[in-house]
Amino acid sequence: MGAGWLGTSAAINTFAETGLNKALKHSNKRVILLWLAGGASQLETWDPKPGASTGGPFTDMGTDIPGVRISELMPQMAKRMKHSCLIRSLNTRDGGHGGGAQMMMRGRKDEANLKYPDLGAVVSRELGRMDSPVPDYVNFYTSTEGRNSSKVSPGFLGARYAPISLHDGEKLTLPNITKLDQITQGDHEARANLRDLLSRQFEQGRETGSVRSHAAAYARVHGLMSCEKLFDLSDEPQKIKDMYGPTQFAEQVIMARRMVEAGVPFVRVSRAWWDSHGQNFETHQELVPELDRVLAALIDDLKQRGMLDDVLVVTMGEFGRTPKINASLGRDHFATAWSASLHGGGTKGGAVYGKTDDKCEKVVENEIGAGELFATILEAAGIDSSKEYHVGARPIPLVNPGIKPIREVLA
């Protein structure tokens, strides 16, 4: 095995399950995070300000929700706002790539002696199943820029909830799961059957958690070895590929859909790199239409498969971009008034939460921070955000005290 996702944390009892948690683990809730690494401009996506001195050259367009307008660069999403909610009032206070990424992925800053688990790790712990043959948390990040500064982390949950990270842009697959060429498929299956037989014999009369966990871990490894087909899009219908488009990001989002369909609770697909300090408008002319097409295709695809009510799709990055346009016609880092979006599972389609001023320089209604968005995503995924974990005897809430989810955007 490659990454240490089978390891367990010494600090907490990761196998402890509440009654509620058990019930949730039988649900089909999943999360796909489209991580817009580098920071997409809210003005060229979800919160356009055409005509303002800060608005840039693009105009806005109406959507299928009366009164809701988004950038003209997103005509496909304009027809799918009934499946979307916009958060236009993020003030996350950290305009650095590393700090901003940590804040958005964990909902708060780490303490000196305590590293918090990120969104994927929490969802993985809450929605993952011990007997699942697929990973609980997969992280695509194939571009190199920002990969280190937006590192995913299970924090105090430990390596069991660390993601499988996929970096290779040429051929994506899980590390070290490919059957060795020297072993035939028949031998491989025979070995598994023998191990399974011996294991079942050993389990007879030994009804302990450790034995069950040991057997589940082997089943998981064996199952993972069959995951390779999730990365092989050759059996994906051409009309589906055409919906998403021909780019690498599109292919990875199709893989993400295949993964949640196969039971992976959390997949992050990172699209780097949006950091448009120069030529912001040309950069967004490239990247926003790609996001528009891929996101719209994902929504349609999930809907056609009857999965949209269960799968939550999120778009966000480490921050937004400055209203002020610099001399290189770029926009710089801006965490004071920016946007994220939620689609499908557990959210109220058509909702718009929060408001910025006419120039998008500050939030004027319903300001929230990263914690509120973190809590909202958990709740939309069916996870009680008021829950606590324990590190030793210390109770650790999933979000900081006083942080509440945004009920207005939850279904």
Added chain:
Amino acid sequence: MADDKQTDFKAAKEIGQKSIAFSMARVPETGRYFYGTSDFGVYDIDHLAEKPEAKAFDGEGHNSYVMGVALTEQHVVTGGWDRHLVWWDRETGKPVRRQKAHAKWLRGVEASPDGKRIISVGDDMIARVWDAMSGKLLHELDGHAKQTPTHYPSMLFCAGFSADGQLLATGDKLGKVIIRETKNFKPVKTLDAPGHYTWDPRARRHSIGGLRSLRFSPDGKQLYTGGIGKIGNVDHLGAPGRLEIFDWEKGESLKVVNNGGSFKGLVEHIEFAPDGKWAVLGGGDHGGWLVFVDTKEMKITRELKAPMHIHEFNLNEAADKIYAVGHDKLVRFDLKA
């Protein structure tokens, strides 16, 4: 070889403003010009006046950045990211015609040397030729790819006529140039200048650059193309400005001029001295510059720091004044006495 004194300009009159000026066209033999801005406005100013004052054109004009300004005998013709061309009465500053010209964002407008035709280019990757008086569409010129090889939208940034009006060149994001004879607008040559375009396939997976300016030499034999060189970090304009000179008939790249990178950013505009002995480039990154090039030697003879990123400029007939518009400023450069 150009005389060094012929290019010894200095910033003489600087006018601050609250918007970015992208485009301009000057009335011949005067200091009066019209310019288009990021506040969607078109303005009229005399930069030789003792107290220059910009007068805004009035009426239904543009709803986005004004990227091109051209002059005809009676009109100022402007084009913007709102896809529209607007014909304005020069003297009243009122619009006389407004029409949708492109399916995507309009990037530039030029008038033919005789003032009878207008060319507009836009990100629908079509160049359109218009009758300057009636506004009638005369030709639609395609041939520029709509997408990059990595499946992202391309952009058609610029167009320019030869001094005799016999040739028209258009240039796109990938560095492709199509040259046409204006008698029938059939292509006569295609050039490739891919050095103006940077696609980063690994670190950031987006692009920057593109062919942003072009100009035929006064004798029509060479084509100067401007942009930016290969960029390591495509988040910034952190590479040398780039001039690539072509013998267009032979399809031969004669020289890439960037002086090792002392002037960084985009070459936004190119003009020649009336005698053709030198050319001047204007552009910038966060800052701006004018760069003078000896046309015989094809090498830089002078670099002048500008107070702002220059988006467009115009050299006057006596070659002793340069009127430049750009980021939050208008600047007149005068030849030192």
